[in-house]
Amino acid sequence: MTTPEKTAGIRPRPVVDRLPRYAAGKPPLAVEGITSYKLSSNENPLPPIPAVVKAMAAQQDFNRYPDPLSTRLRTALAGFLSVPAEDIVTGTGSLGALNQLLAAFAGQNEDGKADEVIYAWRSFEAYPICVGLAGAESIRIPVTSEGRHDLEAMAAAVSARTKVILLCTPNNPTGPSLDAEETERFINAVPSDVIVVIDEAYQEFVRDPDAVEGIDMYRKYPNVVVLRTFSKAHGLAGLRVGYSISQPHLTQHLRVAATPFAVSQIAETAAVTSLENFSQVVERVQGLVDERDRVTAGLKELGWFIPEAQGNFVWLNLGENSSDFSRRAEEAGLSVRAFGNEGVRVTIGETEANTRFLELCAIYTKAPQRS
Known part of the structure; x- marks a missing residue:
């Protein structure tokens, strides 16, 4: 078996130690009594269209x-x-x-x-x-x-x-x-x-x-x-x-x-x-866009500043409150993506997940602001 002493001299290129580590979105924690949702990676919450699933199986x-x-x-x-x-x-x-x-x-x-x-x-x-x-x-x-x-x-x-x-x-x-x-x-x-x-x-x-x-x-x-x-x-x-x-x-x-x-x-x-079968893809995307618009409208009704959302996610400029919001989301069965003390990205997910996210924001007292 290789000992630590024998590998101690093996080092990567110097640049590797200077690079940030990619942090993939974490899965949600299980919370008793509710369904947990992953909103921490910009994934499509829907599976591929049926024709794709059939073609893959073949x-x-x-x-x-x-x-x-x-x-x-x-x-x-x-x-x-x-x-x-x-x-x-x-x-x-x-x-x-x-x-x-x-x-x-x-x-x-x-x-x-x-x-x-x-x-x-x-x-x-x-x-x-x-x-x-x-x-x-x-x-x-x-x-x-x-x-x-x-x-x-x-x-x-x-x-x-x-x-x-x-x-x-x-x-x-x-x-x-x-x-x-x-x-x-x-x-x-x-x-x-x-x-x-x-x-x-x-x-x-x-x-x-x-x-x-x-x-x-x-x-x-x-x-x-x-x-x-x-x-x-x-x-x-x-x-x-x-x-x-x-x-x-x-x-x-x-x-x-x-x-x-x-x-x-x-x-x-x-x-x-x-x-x-792109027409089916377009239909699904439009459903997510409709949900995105519902979420952004709900946040604006709360008086929250939200940058223009044109992807399948919204950005909350929460600054030093980012980790606190992420923790509260986790307690509510939602995983979101906090970026240090800069802000939180929340992916548009299932309808129930989006509604629960808005409910969390409605009781959160530290609204995001322009940077």
């Missing part, structure tokens, strides 16, 4: 490796999105697609200097981990008091070392989406050799008519990459299937950086089947 070819190019899925997406299949690169969720992009375009250079990656903060908590592991340096630009990207400050932060800019829209965990006009103005303000990533994991939940459409930007600007996923709207988070869309001068490098066989055949089958 899959049997697991003795074979999947198609490394996910040809069936890229072909289906090409028709669905009206883009060339060659412009699509699949990955293990949109996070896997992001890691492929960073591996190809941002990291440590031969001169020992790190590239820079700019993103809003707070935003998706995996960003600093992905950037750091790629060998690049994070440049975090604080969001505004309304939880929005400060695009003017982000543009001003661009330097000769900037290689990638990440735009999360709707922003996770604060909720607002970027509008088309401000996004296009931003793209034109940064150098054309800087990649602008439009991360649209929650795109199907957006109802703002002025919101940016990433695919429109990709068609117009050669330096734009769009990230999307089947994890949220399609309810396939556990299968890990997502993709990037960019023009061929970028995809040729993304394919080199792509993990071989990343998307399993069952994930590909599920994603293709879900696209074939």
Whole structure:
């Protein structure tokens, strides 16, 4: 058996010790007499549509490796999105697609200097981990008091070392989406050799008519990459299937950086089947959007400040009261996601869960405020 003394000299790369740890949403505690609900991860509370479940059950070819190019899925997406299949690169969720992009375009250079990656903060908590592991340096630009990207400050932060800019829209965990006009103005303000990533994991939940459409930007600007996923709207988070869309001068490098066989055949089958029955997906998403609107309206009636919610979650800017609110939610059979002393993100879940959340907020005396 290996002893601690023999392994004491084994150390990871120095950057690993400096990186934050990704904190997945915790499951709810069992509370006697009530049903507990998980609202701590931005998951779809509904299972995949019936056609997807049936197609998955019929899959049997697991003795074979999947198609490394996910040809069936890229072909289906090409028709669905009206883009060339060659412009699509699949990955293990949109996070896997992001890691492929960073591996190809941002990291440590031969001169020992790190590239820079700019993103809003707070935003998706995996960003600093992905950037750091790629060998690049994070440049975090604080969001505004309304939880929005400060695009003017982000543009001003661009330097000769900037290689990638990440735009999360709707922003996770604060909720607002970027509008088309401000996004296009931003793209034109940064150098054309800087990649602008439009991360649209929650795109199907957006109802703002002025919101940016990433695919429109990709068609117009050669330096734009769009990230999307089947994890949220399609309810396939556990299968890990997502993709990037960019023009061929970028995809040729993304394919080199792509993990071989990343998307399993069952994930590909599920994603293709879900696209074939997209009207059912839309119906389910609309039900969640209706619940989101009910929750935000209820919070506003309580006098609570809530940033514009365009994803499948709401953000409570509770500051130092975040852990206290999270504990009280736990006692009520609800798991929510507290981010230190910054705030709490609550996913839109089952109707009963959302109602119980509103009931908790109605008796909680420390309402969130603008930062």
